[in-house]
Amino acid sequence: MNRKPLIEARDVTRVLPGPVPVTLVWDINLTVRQGEFIAIVGASGSGKSSLLYLLGLLDVPTLGAIFFEGANTTELNREAQAKMRLAHLGFVFQFHFLLPEFTALGNVMIPMRKKGALGEAEIEREARALLAEFGMEEYAHRLPEELSGGERQRVAIARALANRPALILADEPTGNLDSKNAQQVFDIFKRMAEKNGQTVVVVTHETHLARQTHRQVQLLDGRIAANG
Ligand SMILES: Nc1ncnc2c1ncn2[C@@H]1O[C@H](COP(=O)(O)OP(=O)(O)OP(=O)(O)O)[C@@H](O)[C@H]1O
Numbered sequence: 214m215n216r217k218p219l220i221e222a223r224d225v226t227r228v229l230p231g232p233v234p235v236t237l238v239w240d241i242n243l244t245v246r247q248g249e250f251i252a253i254v255g256a257s258g259s260g261k262s263s264l265l266y267l268l269g270l271l272d273v274p275t276l277g278a279i280f281f282e283g284a285n286t287t288e289l290n291r292e293a294q295a296k297m298r299l300a301h302l303g304f305v306f307q308f309h310f311l312l313p314e315f316t317a318l319g320n321v322m323i324p325m326r327k328k329g330a331l332g333e334a335e336i337e338r339e340a341r342a343l344l345a346e347f348g349m350e351e352y353a354h355r356l357p358e359e360l361s362g363g364e365r366q367r368v369a370i371a372r373a374l375a376n377r378p379a380l381i382l383a384d385e386p387t388g389n390l391d392s393k394n395a396q397q398v399f400d401i402f403k404r405m406a407e408k409n410g411q412t413v414v415v416v417t418h419e420t421h422l423a424r425q426t427h428r429q430v431q432l433l434d435g436r437i438a439a440n441g
């Protein structure tokens with residue numbers, strides 16, 4: 214397997230300015246390679262979401278830089294960063310934000326339409342194939358309100374993976390799932406990494422799930438306390 218660095222934080226510190234500045238993360242040095250599946254763990258308030266937002270180019274470091282495939286993304290303007298996100302990144306959050314007026318299939322088709330690389334028929338075929346990978350093909354025409362929490366989360370993950378992103382970032386993706394559905398989500402992530410060579414960074418507080426990844430990065434008060 215190709216193990217070149219995909220995403221790297223180099224000397225990253227993020228401070229929220231204000232009368233009382235808040236430091237979200239300090240001196241983060243982290244390299245995640247292609248095909249790696251890692252967990253970010255740590256106590257509440259330790260900076261896990263802040264780090265994920267920085268790796269996902271949703272936030273910008275105050276000091277240091279985020280590199281994607283060796284290129285410094287922090288030097289890019291917001292528009293170029295947004296383009297990069299759309300082309301290479303997929304996000305999964307604890308609370309899925311499926312659009313209620315679209316079916317499962319319609320929701321999965323949205324990012325592909327936005328990217329504009331495929332025609333409508335190909336988009337639908339690809340979206341159905343993705344739903345099938347998640348065991349959701351029979352639910353393609355259901356609205357979110359007609360799905361269970363676990364089913365919605367699977368649709369949300371299928372949507373996050375719609376453009377086959379090189380990097381998948383997930384913040385507590387199993388936080389509102391029962392253990393069976395949570396395990397299924399982790400099995401899917403592992404498959405994405407090991408079969409497709411996608412890189413997966415997942416924030417979780419569930420230790421038995423974190424142990425199933427290739428590497429755990431532990432944060433303590435905004436710093437990396439352990440890596441490996
Ligand atoms: N907008 C903000 N203004 C002030 N402080 C903030 C802001 N966002 C985050 N923080 C603080 O920064 C620290 C890191 O927050 P972060 O959300 O990254 O933690 P976390 O590890 O994801 O926690 P949790 O497990 O509870 O989700 C926390 O102490 C938090 O209170």
Ligand SMILES: [Mg+2]
Nearest residue numbers: 261262263384
């Ligand atoms: Mg968080």
